[in-house]
Amino acid sequence: MANQTADGSVAALYIVATPIGNLGDISQRALDVLRQADLIAAEDTRHSSRLTQHFGITTRLVSYHDFSSSAREDAILADLQAGRTVALISDAGTPLISDPGYSLVLRARQLSIPVIPIPGACALTTALCAAGLPTDRFVFEGFPAHKQGPRRQLFESLVEEQRTLIFYESPHRIADSIADMCEVFGSQRQAVICRELTKTWETIHGDNLQALCGWITADDNNRRGEFVVLVHGAAARAEEEMPAEVERQLRVLLEELPVKQAAALAARLTGLKKNALYKRALEISSAR
Ligand code: SAM
Numbered sequence: 001m002a003n004q005t006a007d008g009s010v011a012a013l014y015i016v017a018t019p020i021g022n023l024g025d026i027s028q029r030a031l032d033v034l035r036q037a038d039l040i041a042a043e044d045t046r047h048s049s050r051l052t053q054h055f056g057i058t059t060r061l062v063s064y065h066d067f068s069s070s071a072r073e074d075a076i077l078a079d080l081q082a083g084r085t086v087a088l089i090s091d092a093g094t095p096l097i098s099d100p101g102y103s104l105v106l107r108a109r110q111l112s113i114p115v116i117p118i119p120g121a122c123a124l125t126t127a128l129c130a131a132g133l134p135t136d137r138f139v140f141e142g143f144p145a146h147k148q149g150p151r152r153q154l155f156e157s158l159v160e161e162q163r164t165l166i167f168y169e170s171p172h173r174i175a176d177s178i179a180d181m182c183e184v185f186g187s188q189r190q191a192v193i194c195r196e197l198t199k200t201w202e203t204i205h206g207d208n209l210q211a212l213c214g215w216i217t218a219d220d221n222n223r224r225g226e227f228v229v230l231v232h233g234a235a236a237r238a239e240e241e242m243p244a245e246v247e248r249q250l251r252v253l254l255e256e257l258p259v260k261q262a263a264a265l266a267a268r269l270t271g272l273k274k275n276a277l278y279k280r281a282l283e284i285s286s287a288r
Helices: 028-036 045-054 070-081 102-110 123-131 148-157 174-185 209-218 244-256 259-270 274-287
Strands: 013-016 039-042 060-063 086-089 115-118 138-140 164-169 190-195 203-208 227-231
Touching: 013 028, 013 102, 028 086, 028 115, 039 045, 045 060, 060 070, 070 086, 070 102, 102 115, 123 164, 123 190, 123 203, 123 227, 148 174, 164 174, 174 190, 174 209, 174 227, 190 209, 203 209, 244 259, 244 274, 259 274
Parallel strands: 013 086, 013 115, 039 060, 039 086, 138 164
Antiparallel strands: 164 227, 190 203, 190 227
16 A cells, blocks of 8 residues: 555655646646655756746755666665655656666565656657657657667668657757668658757658758758657558469369468479468468
C-alpha cells in the first residue's frame, strides 16, 4: 500500500512532464504535484528554478542527472522510503525521454516505491501528431550518433523499416543528419522537420529528403533551435508474383502431397525460394 501524506496525496516518486517551450502547456496536476512535493529532483536546478519561480513554486530543488553520484540517487530513494514525496523533472518535456531518470525509476520500482507519471508535453508526440506522416506505428530513435560513420550505420539499419521514424537532432548536426538521411533513405523519401515546437518560431516543414537538404541549408534560421525529424517508413515490398507455370505445378503437387512436401518439391523443380512457395502453398490449401 502506498504511504499517505498529511494532505492525503500518495508519498511517491512523481515523474512530472514540464513544457517543451510554451509555459502554458504545463498541466494543473503537474503544478499541484510540484507545489506539494517535499522536494523536486531536477536535471539542472538553475534552469528549473526559472520554471518554479514563474509559477510561484517554493519546493526545494535538488540536482539529479545522468552523472549524479549513486549517493545522490541513494539519498533520493531514502527520502522516498521515509515517506517523502519526490517530483522528478527534466529541463523540458517528459523525464526519461532522452533525459535522465531511468535508473531512479528502476530502483524505486524494485523497492516497491510507487512511481506515478504526470503526463504532459513531449517533443516526439508533439511532432508526430502534426507531421502528417502515418501515426499508427512509429519508432523513436532518440539522437542519432554525432559522428557520421555510426550515424549512417544507424540509418542503414533502418532502411527497410516500415514504421514512421522519429529522431531528435541538435542545431549543430541537423544539416549533416538530413544530408545522410537523403543519401541512405533515398532522395525521394518523404520527411518532416519540426523546429521550435510550441515556441514563437515553430516550423513544421515536410518534403522529400532532397528538397529538405536544400531547405535546411538555404537559410541560417532554418538551422536554429531544437529539432524533431520524422521520416516516412519504407514502402512495403510488393510480393513477388508467382509465374503462372510455377503456380500450376504447385497446385498439381498439392493435390497429391501435404503443403510442406509440395513446397519443397516445387522448389527443387523450379529453383524458386522454398519460403515463398510454402507461403503460396499454404494460401492455396487453406482456400480449398
Ligand atoms: N524529454 C524531452 C521530451 O519529452 O521531448 C526531450 C529532451 S532531449 C534532451 C531534447 C531534445 O528534444 C532536443 O534536442 C530536440 O531534439 C527535442 N525537443 C525538445 N523540445 C523541442 C521543441 N520545442 N521543438 C523541437 N524539438 C524539441
